[in-house]
Amino acid sequence: MKKISQRALDIEMSGIRKFFQAAKPDSINMTLGQPDFDTPEHVKNAAIQAIHEGKTGYTFNAGLPELREAISEKFERENSLNYNPDQIIVTAGAGEALFIAMQSLVDSGDRVLLTNPGFVSYEACIRLAEGKPDYIPLTNDLHINQEILQEKISGARLLILNSPNNPTGAVESPENIRAIVETAMDAGVTVLSDEVYEHIIYDAVHKSAGTYGDDIITVNAASKTYAMTGWRLGYLAGPDEYMEQCLKVHQYCQTCATSISQYAGLAAYTGDQSCVKTMQDEYKARRDILVSGLKEMGVKFPVPEGAFYVFAPLGKEITSKIMDAGVIIVPGDAFGDAGAEYARFSYATSRQNIYAAIERMKPVFGED
Secondary structure, eight states: OOOOOHHHHTOOOOHHHHHHHHOOTTSEEOOOOOOOSOOOHHHHHHHHHHHHTTOOSOOOTTOOHHHHHHHHHHIIIIIOOOOOGGGEEEESHHHHHHHHHHHHHOOTTOEEEEEESOOHHHHHHHHHTTOEEEEEEBOTTSSBOHHHHHHHOTTOSEEEEESSOTTTOOOOOHHHHHHHHHHHHHTTOEEEEEOTTTTSBSSSOOOOGGGSOSSEEEEEESTTTTTOGGGOOEEEEOOHHHHHHHHHHHHHHTSSOOHHHHHHHHHHHHSOOHHHHHHHHHHHHHHHHHHHHHHHTTOOOOOOOBTTEEEEOOOHHHHHHHHHTTEEOEEGGGGOGGGTTOEEEEOOSOHHHHHHHHHHHGGGGTOO
């Protein structure tokens, strides 16, 4: 028998990907958090120009200086955060940013706090760093339970904060973000703030965790904001001491983000931003269609304030029947055992698909 490392054996394949890949061709696939919009034309054109100009070699490990300058300006303009370019590392998506942060900050046995349910990558990244996941439950309205956070915060190494949230669509209010960060800072716990859905927001206000504390690592990406999932372009920013170590890990696992994607990202962050608002408005319209359809069938759940997911307490039997009807969703236990009675619908798909999914689900709930 071939010997496998225990760290690899300790993680599972993503439940999201499992259901996405198992979908039949005639299914309505509402699994992936992938925008169905095309990447904006000015972004694609910048990549094409970079290819024609031969900008296809390695970049600095941390990323193109002009892209890091643009991200620094974006942080100041949109988030009131003062990260200089040397405190920013451009990565192969937010996934790599999360991975190198864990590898750089977490030692064997360190406790890392995360919500249950929560995004699937967090626990895997913690375990690959040989850390110990420690779970914070959510309230009934799918927000962080701050009382339990206060009980668990002492002695933890890291707290992962994700707002707007995947899988729930919840957005923590500025007051909640402040309270969470202050709890962590008082306990000497670093906050890793995953803000990839910051611009996909409807009935709430996004506030960056770094506004309220210094011991913060901010992770973000072009993937959701600019419909650039396949370009694999993300970044992280934080205190100098952390970024120095993260850069070493990044250097050996990735060298640098793809040069062409970086030039595309430069156009995204410095160019016309109307595409962001256009996509946000469309996601809101899609959310309202799905929310209305589910509520008419008697499903009760908190209306998502951001991201592009509905997280609804359907129960395993109903979830299974919905998928048998040809609407492929992600069972909530893919995001942690506390989500076992839930399911996640991604509405990053067309209005036509959402309307069709509602029609297919009606018989499941006893409607014609």
